[in-house]
Amino acid sequence: AKVDGKNRWASYDPERNAREIARITLSHAMPAALEHEEFYVDYQPIVSLSDGALLGVEALVRWAHPEFGRLGPDRFIGLAEETGLIVPLGLWVLETACRQAMKWHDADRAPFVSVNLAARQVAEPGLVADVSAIIERVGIPPSSLQLELTESAIMGTTGEPLSALRRLVDMGVRIAIDDFGTGYSNLAYLRHLPVHALKVAGSFVAGLRAGAAESVDARIVTALVSLAHTLRLDVIAEGVETGEQAELLTRIGADSAQGWLYAKPGPPEDVEPWLR
Numbered sequence: 001a002k003v004d005g006k007n008r009w010a011s012y013d014p015e016r017n018a019r020e021i022a023r024i025t026l027s028h029a030m031p032a033a034l035e036h037e038e039f040y041v042d043y044q045p046i047v048s049l050s051d052g053a054l055l056g057v058e059a060l061v062r063w064a065h066p067e068f069g070r071l072g073p074d075r076f077i078g079l080a081e082e083t084g085l086i087v088p089l090g091l092w093v094l095e096t097a098c099r100q101a102m103k104w105h106d107a108d109r110a111p112f113v114s115v116n117l118a119a120r121q122v123a124e125p126g127l128v129a130d131v132s133a134i135i136e137r138v139g140i141p142p143s144s145l146q147l148e149l150t151e152s153a154i155m156g157t158t159g160e161p162l163s164a165l166r167r168l169v170d171m172g173v174r175i176a177i178d179d180f181g182t183g184y185s186n187l188a189y190l191r192h193l194p195v196h197a198l199k200v201a202g203s204f205v206a207g208l209r210a211g212a213a214e215s216v217d218a219r220i221v222t223a224l225v226s227l228a229h230t231l232r233l234d235v236i237a238e239g240v241e242t243g244e245q246a247e248l249l250t251r252i253g254a255d256s257a258q259g260w261l262y263a264k265p266g267p268p269e270d271v272e273p274w275l276r
């Protein structure tokens with residue numbers, strides 16, 4: 001039980017209590033889970049809207065919990081950010097994804113791998129050293145690596161963390177802003193950021209329907225795409241589930257797309273057919 005603001009015992013809420021226990025249990029189990037390799041990475045194709053070719057994949061972490069089964073990142077990433085475990089976990093995902101991407105590289109194609117970076121990781125002084133050590137160890141061309149940061153993770157970034165991002169970009173790594181449009185972006189600031197691509201949030205894409213070209217979501221996506229192109233940034237549309245959405249996005253001028261229409265996130269084998 002918890003003591004409320006007036007220093008009384010808050011009323012007992014069994015459901016809330018159970019959720020809290022689950023959170024604490026998961027949180028405590030995470031360091032050992034990382035050591036015992038209970039985490040794994042699924043990959044989701046990112047395809048060109050102009051010709052349907054595979055451009056890259058996004059790496060999405062999962063947890064095969066021995067007791068609770070497969071857990072999605074929404075169950076544990078927030079906890080990992082709170083405890084700081086996101087730093088070693090994030091580096092493990094990065095290295096795993098880069099190694100996998102290298103297996104897919106051949107003479108004809110080198111799909112990039114896009115890895116999510118938590119705000120907490122960007123604030124970490126060792127970021128550049130850690131990322132460049134992984135790049136060297138794995139031998140991946142830096143241009144085949146994209147890091148995804150949310151607006152909130154990137155917008156407040158100044159000083160040392162911002163110069164860290166710049167150093168990564170100078171090495172050739174690409175930066176994408178994730179869930180673009182759902183957070184707060186300062187346009188003047190955006191102009192000076194070392195960013196290559198915007199990922200239009202699936203929540204806007206979900207509102208795209210044929211015949212509803214003038215829907216609010218269609219107008220928002222049109223504006224986001226035109227903003228991105230004005231800033232010479234690539235646009236990746238997320239959460240594309242229907243052919244209609246893909247068609248509208250193509251007409252609007254988005255560059256690439258990701259979503260269940262093409263493929264759900266899955267194990268590396270699922271990506272192989274995309275390599276042809």
Ligand code: C2E
Pocket residue numbers: 044059060061072073074077086090093116117118178179202238239240241258259260261264265
């Ligand atoms: P995100 O980066 O926005 O990832 C996209 C999410 O949308 C994924 O959820 C993906 O499975 C889901 N998705 C893909 N296509 C579709 C679609 O067509 N329709 C719908 N409705 N959803 C689609 P997932 O895998 O559950 O990941 C949730 C979030 O967890 C991610 O959102 C990302 O913010 C975070 N995350 C995942 N892996 C990592 C990681 O390694 N590090 C960090 N820091 N965060 C991660």
Ligand code: CA
Pocket residue numbers: 058116148178
């Ligand atoms: Ca992402």
Ligand code: CA
Pocket residue numbers: 178179199201202238
């Ligand atoms: Ca996203």
